[in-house]
Amino acid sequence: MKVLLGTGGREDGFDALGRTLERTREAGDDLTVAVLETSSDEDVESVAADVREQVTASGIDAEVRVLEGHPGSQLVEFAETEGFEQIVLGGGQRSPLGKIDLGEVAEFVLLNADVSVTLVR
Amino acid sequence: MTDRTYPDDSVGSFPSPPATVTDGSGREIRVRESGQDDLEALVEMYENFDPSDRAQGIPPVDSDAIREWLDAIVTPDAVTVVAEHDGRPVGHAILVPDSNSGYELAIFILGEYQGAGIGTELLEHLLGQGQAAGVERVWLTVERWNEPAIALYKKIGFETSSSESFELEMSIRI
Numbered sequence: 042m043k044v045l046l047g048t049g050g051r052e053d054g055f056d057a058l059g060r061t062l063e064r065t066r067e068a069g070d071d072l073t074v075a076v077l078e079t080s081s082d083e084d085v086e087s088v089a090a091d092v093r094e095q096v097t098a099s100g101i102d103a104e105v106r107v108l109e110g111h112p113g114s115q116l117v118e119f120a121e122t123e124g125f126e127q128i129v130l131g132g133g134q135r136s137p138l139g140k141i142d143l144g145e146v147a148e149f150v151l152l153n154a155d156v157s158v159t160l161v162r
Numbered sequence: 163m164t165d166r167t168y169p170d171d172s173v174g175s176f177p178s179p180p181a182t183v184t185d186g187s188g189r190e191i192r193v194r195e196s197g198q199d200d201l202e203a204l205v206e207m208y209e210n211f212d213p214s215d216r217a218q219g220i221p222p223v224d225s226d227a228i229r230e231w232l233d234a235i236v237t238p239d240a241v242t243v244v245a246e247h248d249g250r251p252v253g254h255a256i257l258v259p260d261s262n263s264g265y266e267l268a269i270f271i272l273g274e275y276q277g278a279g280i281g282t283e284l285l286e287h288l289l290g291q292g293q294a295a296g297v298e299r300v301w302l303t304v305e306r307w308n309e310p311a312i313a314l315y316k317k318i319g320f321e322t323s324s325s326e327s328f329e330l331e332m333s334i335r336i
Contacts, residue, residue: 137258137266139231140218140303148328 044070045125047108047116049079049146050088053131057161058092061129062099072103075119077112079146085109113149120156128154132162166264166323168299172335173319176290179243186278189247193287196244198236200251204244205229207251212273217305218329221270241265241295243288245280253280255288257297264299264333265292277310285318289336298336303329 046061048054058074065072074096076089085107093105108115120128128150133141143151143160151158180194196204208221208228222228235258236242245253252275257265267288271281292300301323304311315332324331 136218136303137260138235138256138268139220140266140268142218142303143328145327 046129050081050083057131074105132160168333178290179287192246196242255284267302301333
């Protein structure tokens, strides 16, 4: 299956990357990782460098792409034009009390994507 | 993460626990300060919690996960009060510090004790306990459709601070 993982610099995105790389190996999926310009403090290129390092270390042959601009809409548009069958995102950050905060990218993608969306917990 | 906004003015003072009140169904409810000593009683309360009253993934459902969650939030830095009926917890409210000197609030009440005014008592005494501990800024998130909860928070003095997410964020200065 053609899978597109979207991630910014947040911890839940890196968790999702690790789990998706494992899943890619088991399922033989065709994985692309899109690094998004989110509101996180980290620069998108340095996030992309960390992502490439993790992908290389896993031995999985996955393309890593930086998508500039509004993160949710860029990810959805990329998924549609490139014919992806599934979008994967981090499952949200936890508040001090342990409540899950999905974030604006996940909210936008869930409401606007026309392919299935998986949130990794 | 964006900075949270809080009302400019603080609301008045809140009562400090302990207190004994009669709820809307004539039950005698004791509201008191709580802490790590109450952990097992609280685990039992949360095991009986209606799953449909969960919010944003809390409380967890599994007993071990409940214990792990309570261990993480019921710390010496947290402010927490419990409502008891016949010596057993039926409601629990807590303020947990965030990384910006604010406190996140949550309150849970067992189904058969909801709608009897216990939430108001619990919240007022939680904020009273918070004032005594030097807490000034408190925030919470609540599902948009949870109108009874939103009405309760407004009555206490909370104002909407952000409505851009799935959940409504409200805050108060005490």
